[in-house]
Amino acid sequence: MVGSEGPRRSVRDWAVDSLSFLVAVFGGFLLYDDGKSDPIAPWLLALDFWAGMALCLALWFRRRWPVQLGVISALLGTFSDTAGIATLFLILTVAIYRPFRTTAMIFGLNLICLMIYIEVRQKAETPREVALWAILIYVALAGWGLYLRSRRQLLQTLRDRADRAEAVARLQAQQAQMRAREEIAREMHDVLGHRLSLLSVHAGALAYRPDATTQEVAGAAETIRASAHQALQDLREVIGVLRAPVGELPQPTFADLPVLVEDSRQAGVPVELNFDAPGNPPDHVGRTAYRIVQEGLTNALKHAPGQAVRIQVIGAPGNGLKVEVTNPAPSKRFGDGQGLLGLTERAQLVDGRLEHGRTPEGEFRLAAWLPWPA
Structure with missing residues (x-):
């Protein structure tokens, strides 16, 4: 269902988002080291924690605003350890829900912010190791997200083809029904038109022969009766095909x-x-x-x-x-x-x-x- 704020989440979406939030919060607590490995100002350390927790909460809205949150996560990544896991989820989300060009832009922005992070946070690890591991993780997540996006697009294409096939089948059924009705109309015109014309001729002969003998009148009346009976039989046969397969119309030879x-x-x-x-x-x-x-x-x-x-x-x-x-x-x-x-x-x-x-x-x-x- 689609509401005023976008598509509603399914039960599966709620489960995935809840698990993502919990993993991001737990990972944020693990990555937050209280300034032990790199001495920084207390205000920046506090900002690291609270900004990271806020980004974890923002994961609930990642399906609605993936690019905006991806940009925010890249900027927070210039100084925040706590936002690290949430940033990875957002990179994956952008790759799944947005085209490759947008994914590449967010990927590049994260790499730039990573270089700034290395300068801001002086970790015990060498900058090269930090950059290498981060790039490998970014590439893996972006590739996985692009694969999921391609798979979803393929499934959607197959669903669309199935829907089109069903629509074509319905249209063909309607056309077949219309052809059957046209065939019935032709049969009614051909069969009943001829019978009724014969009736009209016999009735006209009676009208224009006031001097006809009783025997002639009786003969004409019998012919009219027989023709009317035959016309009724023909009508029953033609109408009967409405309950029979299309190919079983009463056909002369x-x-x-x-x-x-x-x-x-x-x-x-x-x-x-x-x-x-x-x-x-x-x-x-x-x-x-x-x-x-x-x-x-x-x-x-x-x-x-x-x-x-x-x-x-x-x-x-x-x-x-x-x-x-x-x-x-x-x-x-x-x-x-x-x-x-x-x-x-x-x-x-x-x-x-x-x-x-x-x-x-x-x-x-x-x-x-x-x-x-x-």
């Missing part, structure tokens, strides 16, 4: 094309079918061809009722499959064209192409070429 055309003929639509495609194309190509013919018949029923429809399905392995639906074009088109957009996407998904529009003869033509490998 290429062999169902003649049945589709025959249903339209029974609805009173004059359909001329030229079917010359021996064999079975790949399933995804056959389903796309079926949907193109279905959409063409649906549009013809809605926008040019009662007009003749010509359908050509010609192809062979190695040559591709040509699908064409032609009917007289109405004076203007209705609808939002979502079905044609969906067909274009279907054709592109199987590496085919689709085109549609008015011909110079005044007809509406829906044509597609789909690959059919040898």
Whole structure:
């Protein structure tokens, strides 16, 4: 958690800080020799002790202000023995929490202050020995701190990568769900649109045939009932995929094309079918061809009722499959064209192409070429 004064310490942080404080205080008492090894002024000796104890207390804030406390510890190191262990902890802290450049600056400042310490405190040891041991300890602590910093950065990088991977996985799942919904929408449009168009044709025939016999009315009513029942079954199948895996959508086959055309003929639509495609194309190509013919018949029923429809399905392995639906074009088109957009996407998904529009003869033509490998 992050508060107004920075990140809160964890239980582990509290334990480490407490141990660091105790070690610094205990080490300070050991290093403080009451002026026995080097006679200095009493005031400086007292300042040595109290400044060192104050720096030990400041270790509780070393995570928040590592550089500032590192500078203060270097300055106190010019005369204080008691601050020695606390200074080492602060050098380590700067190396862990700050970049290498900042660590090098604090390291250099401590070396300069070490030279001043040797001049201020005349110890029994030779200055060279004091300087050598201090430099070795400083280098060891700085190196250890830089290693810990690099390790933490590596772990953080791995965590970030894991978080990004989870985010990408969630995004891919959302995209897969969206594609499934789009597939369901296409199925609902293709299946129900065709069924409802047949219903509309039969109902329109009843409205425009007031002189129809009882037998004809009963036949049309039975056809409407059967078509409505089939539309309800199709709707149940499409909605049922919401509870099933994405790949289990109810799909027609290429062999169902003649049945589709025959249903339209029974609805009173004059359909001329030229079917010359021996064999079975790949399933995804056959389903796309079926949907193109279905959409063409649906549009013809809605926008040019009662007009003749010509359908050509010609192809062979190695040559591709040509699908064409032609009917007289109405004076203007209705609808939002979502079905044609969906067909274009279907054709592109199987590496085919689709085109549609008015011909110079005044007809509406829906044509597609789909690959059919040898």
